[in-house]
Amino acid sequence: MKTLVLVFHPSLKGQSHVNAALAEAAEGMENVTVRDEYALYPDGKIDVKAEQAAVEAADRVVFQFPLYWFSSPALLKTWEDDVLEHGWAYGSEGHAFEGKEFGVAVSTGSPESKYQPEGDNKFKIEQVLVPFQGTANHINATWIKPFVTFGSFGISDEALAESVKNYKDYLTK
Numbered sequence: 001m002k003t004l005v006l007v008f009h010p011s012l013k014g015q016s017h018v019n020a021a022l023a024e025a026a027e028g029m030e031n032v033t034v035r036d037e038y039a040l041y042p043d044g045k046i047d048v049k050a051e052q053a054a055v056e057a058a059d060r061v062v063f064q065f066p067l068y069w070f071s072s073p074a075l076l077k078t079w080e081d082d083v084l085e086h087g088w089a090y091g092s093e094g095h096a097f098e099g100k101e102f103g104v105a106v107s108t109g110s111p112e113s114k115y116q117p118e119g120d121n122k123f124k125i126e127q128v129l130v131p132f133q134g135t136a137n138h139i140n141a142t143w144i145k146p147f148v149t150f151g152s153f154g155i156s157d158e159a160l161a162e163s164v165k166n167y168k169d170y171l172t173k
């Protein structure tokens with residue numbers, strides 16, 4: 001299975017700790033293609049045809065990003081708005097994602113204990129990620145379980161190594 005990982009981090013090669021480690025691990029994998037979207041489009045202007053071609057060549061698409069304000073970094077929203085065109089991704093002629101798996105790999109600052117009904121954030125991470133699941137449904141992709149790295153602030157080397165290992169398994173499955 002060919003997997004396309006679209007990474008949306010404003011500073012993947014600079015300030016990122018968690019997503020940089022995950023992306024680096026993914027880059028070294030067979031049958032996995034990684035695209036650093038902020039590096040490709042520093043002016044925010046997405047090459048729609050290039051992105052659509054990358055999706056078409058894959059069997060599984062994963063959006064990888066740090067959670068920003070219970071959502072994604074802004075370029076991911078622009079990517080969805082621009083690339084998921086009517087007649088390509090949805091609508092009677094839009095079948096680009098049919099038969100493909102679609103998921104997200106997200107890192108959070110808060111620990112998992114805060115992503116509980118009784119925790120500070122009140123919602124479980126699956127609830128926070130519902131807009132992505134809804135998008136998967138709308139484009140007729142097969143939604144796969146999200147990959148989550150909780151508690152990125154001050155994450156230990158051991159915990160990050162564990163997450164990297166689990167991410168490789170996630171992308172291999």
Ligand SMILES: Cc1cc2nc3c(=O)[nH]c(=O)nc-3n(C[C@H](O)[C@H](O)[C@H](O)COP(=O)(O)O)c2cc1C
Pocket residue numbers: 009015016017018019020065066067068069070071107108109110152153
């Ligand atoms: C603008 C901004 C908004 C953020 N919003 C959230 C949030 O809503 N929930 C959360 O758990 N962490 C939040 N964080 C923390 C990031 O998710 C965390 O720093 C990131 O996952 C770490 O990954 P990195 O090492 O690849 O940068 C936010 C960080 C920034 C810069």
